[in-house]
Amino acid sequence: MTRVDERLGWTRREAIGLLGMALAGASARSASAAPTFPKGAIIRTLLRDYAPEELGGGATLFHEHLSFPPDFLPRFIKYSAETAARNRPPNAPPPPAPPQPPPAPAGKFFMQDLDVMAEEIAIAKREGIACIVDGGHPDMGRDINFLKQVSEKSGMPIVAGAGFYNEPFYPPEIATMSEDQVFDAIMKQVRADNIGAFGEIGSWDYITKVERKVFRATGRAHLATNIPIFTHTGIPGKSALEQLDIIEDVGVDPRHVVIGHVGNLVDSNVDVHKAICRRGAFVGFDRQGGPGDTPVVPMVMALLEAGFADNLLFASDFSSANQLKRNNKEMGYAKTLTVFVPKVKAAGASDEVLRQIMVDNPRRFLAFVPKIKRKA
Numbered sequence: 001m002t003r004v005d006e007r008l009g010w011t012r013r014e015a016i017g018l019l020g021m022a023l024a025g026a027s028a029r030s031a032s033a034a035p036t037f038p039k040g041a042i043i044r045t046l047l048r049d050y051a052p053e054e055l056g057g058g059a060t061l062f063h064e065h066l067s068f069p070p071d072f073l074p075r076f077i078k079y080s081a082e083t084a085a086r087n088r089p090p091n092a093p094p095p096p097a098p099p100q101p102p103p104a105p106a107g108k109f110f111m112q113d114l115d116v117m118a119e120e121i122a123i124a125k126r127e128g129i130a131c132i133v134d135g136g137h138p139d140m141g142r143d144i145n146f147l148k149q150v151s152e153k154s155g156m157p158i159v160a161g162a163g164f165y166n167e168p169f170y171p172p173e174i175a176t177m178s179e180d181q182v183f184d185a186i187m188k189q190v191r192a193d194n195i196g197a198f199g200e201i202g203s204w205d206y207i208t209k210v211e212r213k214v215f216r217a218t219g220r221a222h223l224a225t226n227i228p229i230f231t232h233t234g235i236p237g238k239s240a241l242e243q244l245d246i247i248e249d250v251g252v253d254p255r256h257v258v259i260g261h262v263g264n265l266v267d268s269n270v271d272v273h274k275a276i277c278r279r280g281a282f283v284g285f286d287r288q289g290g291p292g293d294t295p296v297v298p299m300v301m302a303l304l305e306a307g308f309a310d311n312l313l314f315a316s317d318f319s320s321a322n323q324l325k326r327n328n329k330e331m332g333y334a335k336t337l338t339v340f341v342p343k344v345k346a347a348g349a350s351d352e353v354l355r356q357i358m359v360d361n362p363r364r365f366l367a368f369v370p371k372i373k374r375k376a
């Protein structure tokens, strides 16, 4: 039996058992405790639209990556190092050398290898995942046909994202386009493919003028389509509240918004996190299932104690070959469920609350009444 976390004595079997147990518990709960969805709401995946109830048999991961080109992570690391250098106070000691991307394994990049991805995603399905959202879009090099093939071959429903990522990754013309033109460009993506979420929509560091324009255009695209929005905040969680301000200012109901990567904003008082919850949006603890869990678990517990179970979403922002099951038996695409959730349980969260966060909250976030018909 494989250990998920030796210190806690949790096994993968127990982690899946936890979800199964909690699912069984759910059927015994009163009907009023089950999540309710607006009439006509669907979850739009690449292969078909689902009634939200159909995806209640497992966890949904609201922010992962299944399709990147090989240069995505190196670019991300390069821009991070440049930002850190720019933000360094004068006279500060020189920064440590930036982390280098792990050496690329020989052969095809895993996110372009259909056999590898289909096998890894099929394993995640067996480990209790019912649906996965891919947070990529064209400016990140996401290949939507590859995602469709992975979904077909693995049997995993996959939701495709759309929009624009953040300033370092924008196509150059975004800088000079009007807000209306950016809106039109987002709508063009929605009409071209069966899009189920706008995301990840980001600010790289402090939010820039161009990024504000994209956030406003994305909010307007939500109003035109009802498609939900999830964001990327710069490290550590910079501009989280300003992102929500901009989206709300154009008229978006925060219940259709996740402010993402706020696990990077380590604060035992969880002030910003609570402010996001109070306004009705979701907080995304979406880089979980690894060393970053340690500061996040107490923040999750603080938010649960404050009564915000309805506003929490967990995922892993999967991006590196090292995390594949074939390279590390304790990882894999389901690591949010198999590695992170047991830690939150050990800290005192109930099975019922964990089931709600992993199974119900993401479906409440993703379900929308479509204004644009599904493409055949």
Ligand SMILES: [Zn+2]
Pocket: 063, 064, 065, 135, 200, 232, 317
């Ligand atoms: Zn991401």
